[in-house]
Amino acid sequence: MTESARTLVARFLALFRRPSLDRELDAELRSHLEMAVERNLAQGMSREQARRQAFLDFGGLEQTRQTYRERRGLPFLDALFQDLHFALRMLGKSPGFTAVAVLTLALGIGANTAIFSLIDAVLLRSLPVRDPQQLVVFQWTAHHSPNTKGHYSYMSCPSPNASAEHGCSLSYPMFQQFQPLEDEFSGVTALCGNVGLNLRGNGPASFVQGEMVSGNFFDTLGIGPALGRTLAPSDDQPGAPPVAVLSYGYWQRAFGGDPGAVGRTIWLNNAAVTIVGVAAREFPGLDPGRVRPIWLPLSLSQRTGMDLFGTVSGDHPSLQAGDDIWWVYVVARLKEGTSVGQAQAAVDAIFRNDVLDQTKALFKTEDAPRLVLMPAPQAISGLREQFSTPLAILMTAAGMVLLVACANVAGLMLARSAARQRELAVRLALGAGRKRIAMQLLTESVLLSGAGGVLGILLAYWSVQSLVAFMSHGGLWPSHLAVHLDLRVLGFTVAASVFTGILFGLAPAFRGMRLELAPALKASLRALGTGASAGRWLNLGGGLVVAQVALAILALSGAGLLVRTLENLKSVNPGFDTHNILLFKMDPSLNGYTSGQALSLYSQMLQRIEAVPGVISATYSFDSLLSGNYWDTSFQIEGETPHTQHETLGLAAGPRFFETMGIPLMVGRVFAPKDFSLPPDSLWKPALINQAFARNFFKDQNPLGRHISGVGHQGRGHEIVGIVGDTKFQALRSEIAPTLFVPAGGGEAVFEVRTAVDPRTVTPAVRSIVTQLDSNLPLLSMNTQSDEIDRSLFQERLIARLSSLFGGLALSLACVGLYGLLSYEVAQRTREIGVRMALGARPSDVLRFIVGQGMALSAAGAILGILGALGVTRYLASLLYGVRPFDPLTFLAVALLLALVALAACYTPARRASRVDPMVALRYE
Amino acid sequence: MPPKAEVLQGTLDLLVLKTLDTMGPMHGFGIAQRIQQISQDVLRLNQGTLYPALLRLEQRGWISSRWGVSENNRSAKFYLLTRTGRRQLREEAAGWNQMAAVINRVLKATS
Numbered sequence A: 001m002t003e004s005a006r007t008l009v010a011r012f013l014a015l016f017r018r019p020s021l022d023r024e025l026d027a028e029l030r031s032h033l034e035m036a037v038e039r040n041l042a043q044g045m046s047r048e049q050a051r052r053q054a055f056l057d058f059g060g061l062e063q064t065r066q067t068y069r070e071r072r073g074l075p076f077l078d079a080l081f082q083d084l085h086f087a088l089r090m091l092g093k094s095p096g097f098t099a100v101a102v103l104t105l106a107l108g109i110g111a112n113t114a115i116f117s118l119i120d121a122v123l124l125r126s127l128p129v130r131d132p133q134q135l136v137v138f139q140w141t142a143h144h145s146p147n148t149k150g151h152y153s154y155m156s157c158p159s160p161n162a163s164a165e166h167g168c169s170l171s172y173p174m175f176q177q178f179q180p181l182e183d184e185f186s187g188v189t190a191l192c193g194n195v196g197l198n199l200r201g202n203g204p205a206s207f208v209q210g211e212m213v214s215g216n217f218f219d220t221l222g223i224g225p226a227l228g229r230t231l232a233p234s235d236d237q238p239g240a241p242p243v244a245v246l247s248y249g250y251w252q253r254a255f256g257g258d259p260g261a262v263g264r265t266i267w268l269n270n271a272a273v274t275i276v277g278v279a280a281r282e283f284p285g286l287d288p289g290r291v292r293p294i295w296l297p298l299s300l301s302q303r304t305g306m307d308l309f310g311t312v313s314g315d316h317p318s319l320q321a322g323d324d325i326w327w328v329y330v331v332a333r334l335k336e337g338t339s340v341g342q343a344q345a346a347v348d349a350i351f352r353n354d355v356l357d358q359t360k361a362l363f364k365t366e367d368a369p370r371l372v373l374m375p376a377p378q379a380i381s382g383l384r385e386q387f388s389t390p391l392a393i394l395m396t397a398a399g400m401v402l403l404v405a406c407a408n409v410a411g412l413m414l415a416r417s418a419a420r421q422r423e424l425a426v427r428l429a430l431g432a433g434r435k436r437i438a439m440q441l442l443t444e445s446v447l448l449s450g451a452g453g454v455l456g457i458l459l460a461y462w463s464v465q466s467l468v469a470f471m472s473h474g475g476l477w478p479s480h481l482a483v484h485l486d487l488r489v490l491g492f493t494v495a496a497s498v499f500t501g502i503l504f505g506l507a508p509a510f511r512g513m514r515l516e517l518a519p520a521l522k523a524s525l526r527a528l529g530t531g532a533s534a535g536r537w538l539n540l541g542g543g544l545v546v547a548q549v550a551l552a553i554l555a556l557s558g559a560g561l562l563v564r565t566l567e568n569l570k571s572v573n574p575g576f577d578t579h580n581i582l583l584f585k586m587d588p589s590l591n592g593y594t595s596g597q598a599l600s601l602y603s604q605m606l607q608r609i610e611a612v613p614g615v616i617s618a619t620y621s622f623d624s625l626l627s628g629n630y631w632d633t634s635f636q637i638e639g640e641t642p643h644t645q646h647e648t649l650g651l652a653a654g655p656r657f658f659e660t661m662g663i664p665l666m667v668g669r670v671f672a673p674k675d676f677s678l679p680p681d682s683l684w685k686p687a688l689i690n691q692a693f694a695r696n697f698f699k700d701q702n703p704l705g706r707h708i709s710g711v712g713h714q715g716r717g718h719e720i721v722g723i724v725g726d727t728k729f730q731a732l733r734s735e736i737a738p739t740l741f742v743p744a745g746g747g748e749a750v751f752e753v754r755t756a757v758d759p760r761t762v763t764p765a766v767r768s769i770v771t772q773l774d775s776n777l778p779l780l781s782m783n784t785q786s787d788e789i790d791r792s793l794f795q796e797r798l799i800a801r802l803s804s805l806f807g808g809l810a811l812s813l814a815c816v817g818l819y820g821l822l823s824y825e826v827a828q829r830t831r832e833i834g835v836r837m838a839l840g841a842r843p844s845d846v847l848r849f850i851v852g853q854g855m856a857l858s859a860a861g862a863i864l865g866i867l868g869a870l871g872v873t874r875y876l877a878s879l880l881y882g883v884r885p886f887d888p889l890t891f892l893a894v895a896l897l898l899a900l901v902a903l904a905a906c907y908t909p910a911r912r913a914s915r916v917d918p919m920v921a922l923r924y925e
Numbered sequence B: 001m002p003p004k005a006e007v008l009q010g011t012l013d014l015l016v017l018k019t020l021d022t023m024g025p026m027h028g029f030g031i032a033q034r035i036q037q038i039s040q041d042v043l044r045l046n047q048g049t050l051y052p053a054l055l056r057l058e059q060r061g062w063i064s065s066r067w068g069v070s071e072n073n074r075s076a077k078f079y080l081l082t083r084t085g086r087r088q089l090r091e092e093a094a095g096w097n098q099m100a101a102v103i104n105r106v107l108k109a110t111s
Helices: A003-015 A018-042 A047-058 A061-072 A075-093 A095-124 A172-178 A217-221 A248-255 A300-304 A340-355 A384-429 A434-473 A487-505 A507-514 A517-530 A532-570 A595-610 A657-661 A691-698 A759-773 A785-792 A794-828 A830-838 A843-879 A888-914 A918-923 B011-023 B028-038 B047-059 B083-110
Strands: A135-142 A165-167 A185-200 A206-213 A225-228 A243-246 A265-268 A271-279 A294-297 A328-334 A370-375 A581-586 A615-621 A631-637 A646-653 A665-668 A684-690 A707-711 A716-724 A739-743 A749-755 A780-784 B063-069 B075-081
Touching (some): A003 A018, A003 A075, A018 B075, A075 A434, A243 A248, A248 A271, A384 A434, A384 A487, A384 A532, A595 A615, A684 A707, A716 A739, A749 A759, A759 A780, A794 A830, A794 A888, A830 A843, A830 A918, B011 B028, B028 B047, B028 B075
Parallel strands (some): A646 A739, A684 A716
Antiparallel strands (some): A135 A328, A135 A370, A185 A265, A581 A780, A615 A749, A631 A707
16 A cells, blocks of 8 residues: 555544544643643743743644644545534534425426426437337328328328328338339338237237238338247238237237247237247337237238238228228338438439329329328327326426425525524634635535425335326226436436525525624624515515416416316317216237128127126117217218219117117117118118208108218118217217217227126126137127226326426415515514514404515516416317316416415415514513 | 754654654653754754644554553653664665765765
8 A cells, every 4th residue: 555545544534433543632632731831840940931931832722732733634625524514413403404405405306307208208219229210111191192092090190291291101012112222221121000919829819900010121120029030021921820929018928928939829810820939028119109919921811811801991001901901001211321322312213103103093283193202200209199288287397396395495595594604703703714604505505405405205106107197097007108307307407406496505605705793793693584685585485476476377277277177188078978888899800700791799699798797788889989980971862953972970779779879869779689780782781870960961851761882991871760869978078979870880889888786797607608609709898888088088187286286386385485574573573572562453453464565576576477367278179178278267277276275375384474573572582 | 052943844743753652652742842852952943833743643643642641640642663664764864864865975075
């Protein structure tokens, strides 16, 4: 060990035994002096002289001690330790202040870090592929839609500009023309999604949604296997054995992570397929917002005769579909060194050549069709679309909480600094260095912010966990999407609050520098209570409180509007009885059922389900009401001149649908059993309409017996046999719209079971009925109607709750600030109050005076806040329902709430002031 | 009598080491006495400055200390030279002699 290192160690160790070392030094010096005195006595001096001489010889005793101490430890650390010790003591002396400041900071830091971490997970994380910036998505734009027979949109496709028609689906033949472009791309791949698969061979039959991809999909994206292999181009060739690749999450969930899953054969829609691998764990799918359980080669359905799209429509996508069915989403990886512009010129030329071909006539020249290459990170939005608005609102609210928190801490620090003015003056007078005092105050602020930060991290961690748990529970958060505490954000919020703490914590030091010692000491509390420096503080402190109240009002107004929206949505009458309905879905056509077979299965199911005790009636329909799904169709009214196309929502409904759902029949009749077994070629099938349909299209004429035609893909004709009550169709938010009900065929169906008991109690019976009829048929999405509605309102509930939480938080913090300000003022003005009372002021006058002051500050803040809210709440408009952004009632309620809370915050200090005893106050020094 | 010379910065260490070398373990007061005695009171030593110097030497590992009892039965802290201290003394003494010789030569040459 070198000497300097040895010295450093010795000095460092000395830091920890300061008291004992101090004692030792004192003992040593004492023994030295005593020996000196003894010697002097021996030399014949008087006792007094001997002492004097000993001290003279020694030199400055205190100086020696000081030099010795400085040399002994590490002066910087030593001072720091002292400061920390002192800071802890000072903070411990005012536990109320410390607790409020630390909690305030923790809330601000915690809330922001949690929300920003969610935002990071949803909005900012990059696509889970290699070099995402090299990937491009093919998108067409034109003035009009193409003249296709089918356009199946699958993934997100953000509009390049608002006016143009656009889409990201292309025909398979067109995709094939892009594949040979080897100069521009290192790979061009196609995918098509949401194919429904009834899966068996792995426990009970289940339903999964797969994605069909071309053979080079994984290679182009740069995704390797976690186990086995991914798909290869050879898997997508004619004659290749049928294979599938699982996603990591699905493999874990459905196969328990069993490595033996690779090589196993499963049955997908009755076709045997071998699992060849599991995709890399980081890859839940190209779009991180949509998890894919399973990938199949694009050509698989062709080769195995697997029916992927059920029997819903005639023109479903397949490799045989021609130029007029657009169904594949095309993604390509730019070749190294090729610019987007070069590649786009090449693909655009091919595209225009193809779509403007006279024989195909997909577009006209004046439609100006173009093919655009969009960078994949922009095109594939992930969860952005779904979450950006609510998260932006929550972010704003959390940001406001942080601002209020900072203002609050600033106010607290200021109040404290004013109160400590005298202490600092005393310390300066005793010779403390100004730098040393500044360091000391700094230590205190940093300690406070540091404690807030640590607590904030804990809070953030906890809130992220519980938020994600809450959102996953509501089905809003994809379970694979991990959220990590964002360190950058944490750093930022901690820095912001530490900075505030330091800035305002140092205020007394700055003021201390300017401090005239004598007057400050002389004036003491008297001058501080009424004098200039307190006046300045009150202005600044008052300003901070006004700002806090304004921010709180702003946050609360937003929250109030969102809460009212939720209440409105909850109390909406959807037009049918939503209680005690069990819903589940099935699609036997995926298992190869013909329409007729499915119909007979359904009627057997209804018969048996209605026999279950507790079940009142049962029916089925193509979609369930309020599910968000809808079918709309054009039609013409026979006998109407001129012949015009109308648009309506449509629903294929089963037997006893209206009775089961509780939708009243207004006039005519509902469907009879025979309506479901009419021959396919019967001319005018019966149909029902709702009142909105009648109002809209028939005005004052009688719709009963009228014929409509051109309904749906097949352009069927229907005779109107009845009118039923209006219901909400798509969602609670949507307007009542004209709706046409036709007899359901044998496609996929949602069953609705009306019960007299809790619908959940009949689920086992329903399941066993289906299993008895065909054990290979999976039931999906078994749920009750009211839970379904709850779930559809989940996002509204989430933002209403969280924004109220943040608003409430902001309000409480603002009121703490107000309380602090007034308490401080009352404490400082005790003497003045005493004088006033001695001169005849009554306690009630004092009470009124203090409360008035608090209320004036709150009113100023409230006015500012409401003005701000008027400017800002219109950004919420798209989220509101049944309430306008400038809803006076909400603003009034918020202002009233503020007045109540502010009154409570003022009351305690005011009461304290009114109880001042003049005699005590005048002697108070 | 010429005015008393202040102890030069850095030379105090040498004096302390040499004192401990010749006298064996000593307490602070003894060291101060001894230095003043040897210098025949030419050097003026602020006794208080001795203690930071002792601390510095101890931190560097050249001397060590322990509590003991003085000749008149008083408890005192005794300092003694360590092995590295002795080596350091030799080096510093040699350096000092060399420097003194050089300065002497220079002074003689110019006078």
